Amino acid sequence: MSHGGGGRASAQLVDELFAPAFDNASLNPGNDGALLPSPAPGHRLVFSTDTHVISPLFFPGGDIGSLSVHGTINDVAMMGATPVALAAGFVLEEGLELAQLARIVESMAAAARAAGVPVAAGDTKVVERGKGDGVFITTTGIGTVPSARVIGGQCARPGDAVLVSGTIGEHGIAVLSRRESLEFETKIVSDSAALHGLVAALLAALPEGAVHVLRDPTRGGLAATLNEIAQQSDAGIVLQEAAIPVQPEVAGACEFLGLDPLHVANEGKLVAMVAPGAEQAALEALRAHPLGRSAARIGEVVEDPLRFVQMVTRLGGRRLVDWLTGEQLPRIC
Amino acid sequence: MSHGGGGRASAQLVDELFAPAFDNASLNPGNDGALLPSPAPGHRLVFSTDTHVISPLFFPGGDIGSLSVHGTINDVAMMGATPVALAAGFVLEEGLELAQLARIVESMAAAARAAGVPVAAGDTKVVERGKGDGVFITTTGIGTVPSARVIGGQCARPGDAVLVSGTIGEHGIAVLSRRESLEFETKIVSDSAALHGLVAALLAALPEGAVHVLRDPTRGGLAATLNEIAQQSDAGIVLQEAAIPVQPEVAGACEFLGLDPLHVANEGKLVAMVAPGAEQAALEALRAHPLGRSAARIGEVVEDPLRFVQMVTRLGGRRLVDWLTGEQLPRIC
Numbered sequence: 001m002s003h004g005g006g007g008r009a010s011a012q013l014v015d016e017l018f019a020p021a022f023d024n025a026s027l028n029p030g031n032d033g034a035l036l037p038s039p040a041p042g043h044r045l046v047f048s049t050d051t052h053v054i055s056p057l058f059f060p061g062g063d064i065g066s067l068s069v070h071g072t073i074n075d076v077a078m079m080g081a082t083p084v085a086l087a088a089g090f091v092l093e094e095g096l097e098l099a100q101l102a103r104i105v106e107s108m109a110a111a112a113r114a115a116g117v118p119v120a121a122g123d124t125k126v127v128e129r130g131k132g133d134g135v136f137i138t139t140t141g142i143g144t145v146p147s148a149r150v151i152g153g154q155c156a157r158p159g160d161a162v163l164v165s166g167t168i169g170e171h172g173i174a175v176l177s178r179r180e181s182l183e184f185e186t187k188i189v190s191d192s193a194a195l196h197g198l199v200a201a202l203l204a205a206l207p208e209g210a211v212h213v214l215r216d217p218t219r220g221g222l223a224a225t226l227n228e229i230a231q232q233s234d235a236g237i238v239l240q241e242a243a244i245p246v247q248p249e250v251a252g253a254c255e256f257l258g259l260d261p262l263h264v265a266n267e268g269k270l271v272a273m274v275a276p277g278a279e280q281a282a283l284e285a286l287r288a289h290p291l292g293r294s295a296a297r298i299g300e301v302v303e304d305p306l307r308f309v310q311m312v313t314r315l316g317g318r319r320l321v322d323w324l325t326g327e328q329l330p331r332i333c
Numbered sequence: 334m335s336h337g338g339g340g341r342a343s344a345q346l347v348d349e350l351f352a353p354a355f356d357n358a359s360l361n362p363g364n365d366g367a368l369l370p371s372p373a374p375g376h377r378l379v380f381s382t383d384t385h386v387i388s389p390l391f392f393p394g395g396d397i398g399s400l401s402v403h404g405t406i407n408d409v410a411m412m413g414a415t416p417v418a419l420a421a422g423f424v425l426e427e428g429l430e431l432a433q434l435a436r437i438v439e440s441m442a443a444a445a446r447a448a449g450v451p452v453a454a455g456d457t458k459v460v461e462r463g464k465g466d467g468v469f470i471t472t473t474g475i476g477t478v479p480s481a482r483v484i485g486g487q488c489a490r491p492g493d494a495v496l497v498s499g500t501i502g503e504h505g506i507a508v509l510s511r512r513e514s515l516e517f518e519t520k521i522v523s524d525s526a527a528l529h530g531l532v533a534a535l536l537a538a539l540p541e542g543a544v545h546v547l548r549d550p551t552r553g554g555l556a557a558t559l560n561e562i563a564q565q566s567d568a569g570i571v572l573q574e575a576a577i578p579v580q581p582e583v584a585g586a587c588e589f590l591g592l593d594p595l596h597v598a599n600e601g602k603l604v605a606m607v608a609p610g611a612e613q614a615a616l617e618a619l620r621a622h623p624l625g626r627s628a629a630r631i632g633e634v635v636e637d638p639l640r641f642v643q644m645v646t647r648l649g650g651r652r653l654v655d656w657l658t659g660e661q662l663p664r665i666c
Contacts, residue, residue, distance in 0.1 A: 031486050033474075035377050038374075078366070138422035140471075141366075142380060
């Protein structure tokens with residue numbers, strides 16, 4: 001508990017663990033805030049925050065540290081923006097092993113370095129044993145976007161192609177398998193990844209204005225994401241079940257667990273809705289990037305005053321793709 | 334738990350509680366990030382984050398909602414910056430009453446409105462009962478500061494006057510009295526307040542460059558704050574005990590509890606270190622503002638290779654003002 005009290009032990013934790021890991025020019029002066037350059041003229045700021053309470057802290061393909069970097073970078077990138085800095089707030093539970101915390105902090109710092117986005121500000125609090133759960137991390141991101149660029153859930157238009165950047169469901173199944181100590185024959189690994197490079201490649205390949213919507217289907221999976229967008233854009237969406245890429249191992253695990261892959265969280269995939277004429281170029285740009293190799297066109301935006309998300313099944317029927325009313329996979333991110 | 338799963342219940346919680354409370358143009362589109370205008374030319378960004386785990390959630394003079402707005406606005410203001418937007422990440426414990434959450438969210442929204450700084454982005458996660466403690470809130474702030482302005486803990490110079498904007502110790506004692514169900518004859522109320530207006534008034538009254546350091550003495554109190562600054566600036570500080578303003582009720586409570594007011598947290602006070610010639614104008618500007626009426630000169634920055642913070646006591650002796658090695662008041666903010 002003394003590490004959270006603001007005394008010498010707090011300062012030591014910051015000086016010896018956090019500061020060296022996140023070493024960068026903005027964080028180093030040790031003041032209440034970090035100084036960052038203004039965006040270039042003709043740009044606006046994007047500001048996004050994401051709280052991570054994933055359990056367990058370590059899972060196949062990542063941990064809460066790397067996830068908390070990827071999740072927030074992706075939220076910024078989904079606005080069509082270039083992420084420039086992150087801030088991280090930690091809630092540590094008393095009794096958490098320092099070695100475990102160090103592993104998480106180092107993983108977080110490595111993910112930030114790999115993405116080229118510094119952790120410029122941070123805060124750490126400690127709560128008593130039984131009042132937290134190891135580590136929670138709230139990561140906030142700033143990005144810059146050309147002022148004229150408007151990408152958002154409200155911008156889908158009937159006729160838009162609905163693309164996904166790859167196979168769905170790995171993150172949720174990887175976390176669940178670790179949590180429940182399930183053994184699958186093939187190890188399923190989280191797709192956790194920073195998507196700002198993929199977004200930049202997509203935007204560079206298309207005329208400005210051709211990308212209408214970008215969103216990462218995290219909590220609630222593809223189904224929740226598409227329903228949100230349908231609501232925001234006052235439109236319907238029709239999916240083709242056969243076109244939705246799912247790894248056979250994930251499909252098998254979902255069947256075994258009674259889950260629908262459409263409801264399972266992803267942390268390294270994006271949905272893009274693009275103007276009809278831009279579909280082919282968009283798919284080519286996505287597939288040319290390592291994080292978009294399995295990109296596919298999975299459906300279309302349609303006029304629908306009821307804002308339904310529907311799916312044409314493999315057997316040719318149609319079913320409604322609703323978001324879940326209850327809880328399927330808590331603490332997945 | 335269903336409120337955190339990303340399904341329909343999550344969306345309802347956001348639509349019905351958070352969105353109406355924080356209603357503003359940036360938050361409303363419901364996308365992954367908020368869009369904000371760029372700073373004016375010749376400005377830089379300030380970026381700061383603060384995690385709030387205060388216990389209890391409600392205390393005399395505030396609650397975790399208002400505190401989480403004040404704390405982050407103050408961190409931004411201490412860089413000499415004008416706060417422009419906040420983001421809030423919530424960790425909710427299963428079983429928290431919705432009425433209690435609503436009270437906190439409304440208090441947070443009211444504090445943000447009163448300060449003129451919108452909550453532009455947010456996220457909510459839910460953890461199982463016994464894995465959290467009601468509510469934790471991480472609030473991140475963005476501000477803008479003229480590029481030429483350099484205010485920070487590294488800028489104290491020998492000869493600078495050390496000012497404090499008012500009486501110290503109320504926040505910590507108010508929280509502790511509620512936590513321990515202590516009854517004092519006079520009710521002690523937290524000083525929790527947003528200090529950006531006070532900072533603006535101070536900066537407007539002095540020539541640019543006359544304010545060297547601004548910092549709010551929160552966790553660890555005045556003692557920790559002054560020691561941090563002494564380290565950063567490679568200087569010593571000599572305080573005059575008789576000049577440090579403390580409410581008699583706070584002094585009495587500290588004596589009763591065996592606490593030193595120098596180590597008790599504040600949430601609505603600032604320390605300013607100003608060039609010697611600017612001292613009088615600075616005190617007048619602080620005292621003319623409602624949040625600085627009891628402002629006082631409490632000491633001076635001195636040359637000291639050992640970076641000691643010393644205090645001339647009421648009896649004329651000198652003692653070292655160290656920061657605490659252990660834990661005095663956990664979860665005070």
